[in-house]
Amino acid sequence: MKVSDTSDLWxxxxxxxxxxxxxxMDGNGxxxxxxxxxxxxxxxxxxxxxxxxxxxxxxxxxDRDDGYDIVDFYGVDHRLGDFGDLIEVIRTARDRGMRVIxxxxxxxxxxxxxxxxxxRSSRDSPYRDFYVWRDEPPKNQPAPVFPDQETSDWxxxxxxxxxxxxxxxxxxxxxxxxxxxxxxxxxxVVGFWxxxxxxxxxxxxxxxxxxxxxxxxGARRLPDPHAYLRSLRSFLQRRSGExxxxxxxxxxxxxxxxFFGGSEGDELTMQFDFISMxxxxxxxxxxxxxxxxxxxxxxxxxxxxxxxxxxVRNHDELTLDKLTDDERAEVFAAxxxxxxxxxxxxxxxxxxxxxxxxxxxxxxxxxxxxFSLPGTPVLFYGEEIGMGENLDVGGRMSVRTPMQWNxxxxxxxxxxxxxxxxxxxTEGGFGPEHVNVxxxxxxxxxxxxxxxxxxxxYRDAREFGWGAFxxxxxPDTAVLVHSLTVGDxxxxxxxxxxxxxxxxxxxxxxxxxxRRLVDVFTGEQLALDRGGADxxxxxxxxxxxxxxxxxxxxxx
Numbered sequence: 001m002k003v004s005d006t007s008d009l010w011x012x013x014x015x016x017x018x019x020x021x022x023x024x025m026d027g028n029g030x031x032x033x034x035x036x037x038x039x040x041x042x043x044x045x046x047x048x049x050x051x052x053x054x055x056x057x058x059x060x061x062x063d064r065d066d067g068y069d070i071v072d073f074y075g076v077d078h079r080l081g082d083f084g085d086l087i088e089v090i091r092t093a094r095d096r097g098m099r100v101i102x103x104x105x106x107x108x109x110x111x112x113x114x115x116x117x118x119x120r121s122s123r124d125s126p127y128r129d130f131y132v133w134r135d136e137p138p139k140n141q142p143a144p145v146f147p148d149q150e151t152s153d154w155x156x157x158x159x160x161x162x163x164x165x166x167x168x169x170x171x172x173x174x175x176x177x178x179x180x181x182x183x184x185x186x187x188x189v190v191g192f193w194x195x196x197x198x199x200x201x202x203x204x205x206x207x208x209x210x211x212x213x214x215x216x217x218g219a220r221r222l223p224d225p226h227a228y229l230r231s232l233r234s235f236l237q238r239r240s241g242e243x244x245x246x247x248x249x250x251x252x253x254x255x256x257x258x259f260f261g262g263s264e265g266d267e268l269t270m271q272f273d274f275i276s277m278x279x280x281x282x283x284x285x286x287x288x289x290x291x292x293x294x295x296x297x298x299x300x301x302x303x304x305x306x307x308x309x310x311x312v313r314n315h316d317e318l319t320l321d322k323l324t325d326d327e328r329a330e331v332f333a334a335x336x337x338x339x340x341x342x343x344x345x346x347x348x349x350x351x352x353x354x355x356x357x358x359x360x361x362x363x364x365x366x367x368x369x370x371f372s373l374p375g376t377p378v379l380f381y382g383e384e385i386g387m388g389e390n391l392d393v394g395g396r397m398s399v400r401t402p403m404q405w406n407x408x409x410x411x412x413x414x415x416x417x418x419x420x421x422x423x424x425x426t427e428g429g430f431g432p433e434h435v436n437v438x439x440x441x442x443x444x445x446x447x448x449x450x451x452x453x454x455x456x457x458y459r460d461a462r463e464f465g466w467g468a469f470x471x472x473x474x475p476d477t478a479v480l481v482h483s484l485t486v487g488d489x490x491x492x493x494x495x496x497x498x499x500x501x502x503x504x505x506x507x508x509x510x511x512x513x514x515r516r517l518v519d520v521f522t523g524e525q526l527a528l529d530r531g532g533a534d535x536x537x538x539x540x541x542x543x544x545x546x547x548x549x550x551x552x553x554x555x556x
Contacts, residue, residue: 006462010051010099011200011244011270012307013465015455016378017050018315021058021080022067022422024381024403026413031420033402033413035081039089044437046096048384048448049455053093053100054202054246056315058086062112064171066400068103068204069110073189083196090197101246102193104201106186107209108172116173120160129179132165132214147344153214165214167205178212178221183228187235194236200244201236206259206268207251226258229267244269246309250319257300265303273299273308273375278322280312280369284356285334287497289480291327293471296373296482307465308375312366315380317347317396340391349398353386354430361540364450365495368542371458372493374469374484384451385440388430390423397423404432411436457520457544463491476502479537483508490547491520496537507532508547516552520544 006013025037035058045053057067060075067077076086090100109116119127137154144150145168154163155170165174175182190201203209210225212218222228236243247268249259253275261267279295299308320328328346335341335355336348343349356362363386370377382403389398402425405412411425411432418425425432440446458464467484474481478498484491496502508517508531517526517533521544526533535543 003462006466009305009307010242011246011376013459013462014051014099014376015049015459016052016054016101016246016309016376017045017048018054018056018378018380020056020066020315020381020400023400023413025405026416029415030079031414031416032079032422034079035076035085035089039085039092042089042092042096042098045093046098047452049452049459050098050379051459052199053089053098054378055089055100055102057103057105059105062110062171064110065169066397068105069108069112069169069172070105071110071113073106073185074192087196094197099199099242100197101200101202101244102198103204104190104245105204106175106189107205108166108168108174111171111173120157120164123161130176130182131173132176133160133162134165134214134216135162137163138214145344167208167211174208174214176215177209177225177228178215178218183232187232190232190236191239194239194243199240199242200246200269202246202248203268204248206247206249207255226261226267229259230261233261233267233269246270246272248272250274250321253298253300257302260300260302260306263303265306268306270307270309270376272314272378273310274319275322276308276373277311277318278320280366281318281320281331281335282323282327283480283497284362284366285330287499288477289495289497290477292369293480296469297471309378310370310373310375311378311380312352312370313380313383313399314378315396315400317343317349319347321346338391340394343395349389349391349394349396351387351389351399351430352383354388358386358429359540360447361538363447365497365540365542367451367454368493368544369480369495371454372464372484372491372495372542372544373482374464374467376465377458384448385437386430386435386447388426388428388435390426392427393424401426404436406436406438407433412438453521461489461491461520461546462486463489467491472507474504474507476504478502479504481506488549492517492545492547493542494535494537494545495542496540499539501539501541502537504535504537505532506535506545514550515547516550518546518548520546 022033024033025041027034027037058080059070060072060077061067061069076082093100115127115130118125119131141153153167156163166172167174212222245268249271259268276295279291283289283292320331341350353363390401391398401423402413440448463484463486467486470483472481479496479502481494517528
């Protein structure tokens with residue numbers, strides 16, 4: 001492959017970083033993070049090695065669902081800044097080598113959106129069919145997505161005289177994509193933000209966006225929702241050849257392949273790999289690499305242009321819905337035994353370091369996995385310093401706490417009084433007195449320094465984003481050894497899920513007399529014999545090894 005390929009398909013070797021603008025940096029002292037504060041921290045993100053910022057919703061919103069209840073798809077919430085501030089973020093990020101993608105949340109609107117206000121006012125409203133209405137809700141309904149707060153996907157509206165559908169909260173009425181005008185509006189939203197300079201979208205709740213079952217005669221009005229997704233992707237590429245759709249698609253493997261567009265790869269550009277993430281936690285709970293290994297091997301083979309997005313933690317609950325009941329119980333027992341740590345009966349509201357009792361070896365092993373597995377890594381803000389959750393906040397907001405910049409007031413997030421903060425700062429052993437950016441920037445042994453090293457080596461080796469994946473057989477079930485190959489370049493990664501050291505025999509099919517095996521982190525050359533090598537992995541240890549020709553002139 002040519003080095004230019006890594007630029008054309010930039011997402012395959014990117015480092016994504018998710019930012020909740022309200023929680024990242026308060027630039028004006030009102031207790032709420034804002035775009036000006038984010039702009040002031042872009043150099044820090046560039047120093048970390050981030051190449052693409054994912055901005056969570058910054059649109060005008062009543063903020064009843066942390067900004068995912070939107071009243072204007074074409075605006076900027078005044079609390080966070082204005083269009084001038086946003087353009088400064090996009091322009092400065094690009095100058096620092098970072099693209100920007102934004103959330104595309106078009107499965108629903110806020111019930112305060114002008115469209116819905118008009119729609120509920122009269123059956124003759126031009127916006128009535130922008131939403132999904134029925135005189136009576138369907139008799140057979142799926143279980144609510146948020147069973148702690150909703151008992152049905154349908155809500156009766158007194159003014160409208162009908163029920164409207166809401167897959168999520170009742171204050172978020174679903175849009176009706178079988179209506180051509182809604183589809184046209186979504187395309188306009190995409191075109192608008194592309195014109196302002198973003199490089200794509202993280203598409204929220206894609207399966208629900210394409211769902212038409214609530215619409216009377218929906219199958220006739222939109223017989224192939226995936227044809228619509230293909231057309232939206234085509235529109236995106238016409239407006240910007242570099243732009244991507246990164247989809248939130250928590251479905252079966254077979255369905256995931258459909259959302260990619262099968263062998264054509266003409267629907268979503270990227271998808272979060274929820275199945276591998278959930279099985280990662282099962283492997284951690286068991287000290288057994290096999291659940292994660294099996295999940296990775298179950299990935300469907302599609303177009304070479306698509307990509308998986310790997311993640312350890314995101315902004316929502318850590319869902320475990322694709323595990324069996326018994327498997328989920330194992331993970332709950334290991335990492336969330338208290339009721340307040342669990343949510344919806346299927347997920348955890350914790351960050352990784354507290355779940356692993358702050359064990360630095362185990363934490364680093366997990367992030368080594370994140371950056372060495374086939375796919376593109378996605379970080380949630382604060383992961384690079386090992387932030388914890390605040391369980392006193394409750395629910396999904398437990399992990400959306402203010403970024404911890406130093407050990408001063410409010411962790412350096414804001415100069416406002418504590419009572420004015422958008423969310424409470426984490427306290428205790430993972431609070432800013434112990435976990436913050438300023439201290440870790442000065443400490444070469446910190447998690448932040450380690451993450452910068454991981455990112456540098458990940459970016460140096462195109463095998464990670466592009467390589468053909470293979471699991472290397474060896475008998476120890478606590479160990480995952482895999483290889484990634486591009487042409488003559490082979491990188492091997494070994495990870496030990498056990499609390500005890502392991503001796504591992506690496507069987508390397510390409511090992512030959514003209515090859516050498518080099519440790520990526522230390523530069524140590526390992527002895528090759530009989531087509532392989534023997535290595536030691538400490539408790540929760542890991543190694544990245546590169547198999548190269550003896551005359552290889554690479555710098556790494």
